[in-house]
Amino acid sequence: MTVHDLAKQVNDYIGDGPDMTKGRETGIEGLYVHRQSKPSPFEATIYHPVICLNLQGRKQVAVGERSAEFGLGQSLIVSHDLPVAARVTEASPEHPYLAIIVALDIAILRGLSEEIGDTARGNHRAGALATSITDAALVDAMSRYFALVGDPLEARVMAPLILKEIHFRLLMASHGGMLRQLMQRDSHASRISRAIGRIRTGYRSPLTVAGLAEEAGMSPSSFHDHFKQITGTTPLQYQKDMRLMEARRLIAFDGLSVSSAAYEVGYESATQFSREYSRKFGTPPRADAVRPGFAV
Structure with missing residues (x-):
């Protein structure tokens, strides 16, 4: 199935409903659709690990000093929980912004590590936001995942299998470098992911870079540098x-x-x-x- 075919199916599925400021649930766990018929200003929100496939229009996502814009046929991979500013930059009633989003499961990614081995190597310059043209095999897998909507029996049997395939395709994708790093349990990406979890659960209390670094098993300077390289922002700005x-x-x-x-x-x-x-x-x-x- 092509991106255009999937766009039509998603648009038909949403029907005459109003614009959405967030993704709409589909009944398939972790699968969302999004439509917006006009450009929007930047809105601050939290992105959890996802793959967002752009089917029509354009969107921009920014975190810290890093910004990514993606359009038709491109996808955004988010590997860590991130506080972002996002806006739709290209949309109209005739050609609304359309996207399909799948939440990522880090446990599935790590479970694939033994099967993949060294075939998919990490890109150490990768960040927690990455965009690229989407491979046809990944588009096909996401199309088949969306096709399960409305069929509870097929969804119960096939959804876990297709979801695993989607994760595999992402690990092999050109912009899946950070996901490949997350497969390694003691990698910098994994340590920063754990530190993010610590900040998210304890953001109300005072936190120090030195304390977070010690928990991550890194020096303060190394922790700060890797945190910013991966997330695009600093630990204390993330907490703020x-x-x-x-x-x-x-x-x-x-x-x-x-x-x-x-x-x-x-x-x-x-x-x-x-x-x-x-x-x-x-x-x-x-x-x-x-x-x-x-x-x-």
């Missing part, structure tokens, strides 16, 4: 982004006051929180508290 995005959710969805949200995510000064929030999102926190239907 996590705090601000969680605070935004608390304000917009849980109805917390600005000061309560600031203290909840670890800020001691509401003034500093408001200043950094405005710099991050381009609007003061009180504005998000009154935005109806706000989506993070």
Whole structure:
């Protein structure tokens, strides 16, 4: 199946529904579709490990000093949890932005390591965001995965097999270098992944680069350099982004006051929180508290 064929199927599946600010679930675990009919401003969000295949339009994703834009037939691989700014750059009602997204399972990737062996070698210059033209075999595998939507019996039997194939195709892809590094349990990519997990669970508490480096079994300077090379941002900036995005959710969805949200995510000064929030999102926190239907 071609990218154009898959785009038509995804568009027909979504039907006359409204634009989505996030991927829509399909009923197949970890499989999402996305459609947007006009360009959008940058929106801060958290990307978990995924493969995002662009079927129509263009999208840009930025983290720290790194930015990636991808269009028709290209795909974005995200290998680590990342706080990103993303926007649709090319879309219209006649030709909306369309994408199909599959969540990645690091356990599946590592489970393939014994079968693949040294065939797929890591690219040590790879980052946690990578884009490239998508191989026809990967497009075909993702098309067959999407074809399981609406057929519970086939999905139950075939989904695990096709999902494993998708992971294999990604490991062999030209932009799968960081995934190949993650197969190695004691690689820098794996250590940084564990450090990210530590930051995500403990972002409310003070963290130090030295402490994170010690947990990762690396020197502070080496840890800092590898963290930035892989994620495009620094450990402390990553923690700050996590705090601000969680605070935004608390304000917009849980109805917390600005000061309560600031203290909840670890800020001691509401003034500093408001200043950094405005710099991050381009609007003061009180504005998000009154935005109806706000989506993070």
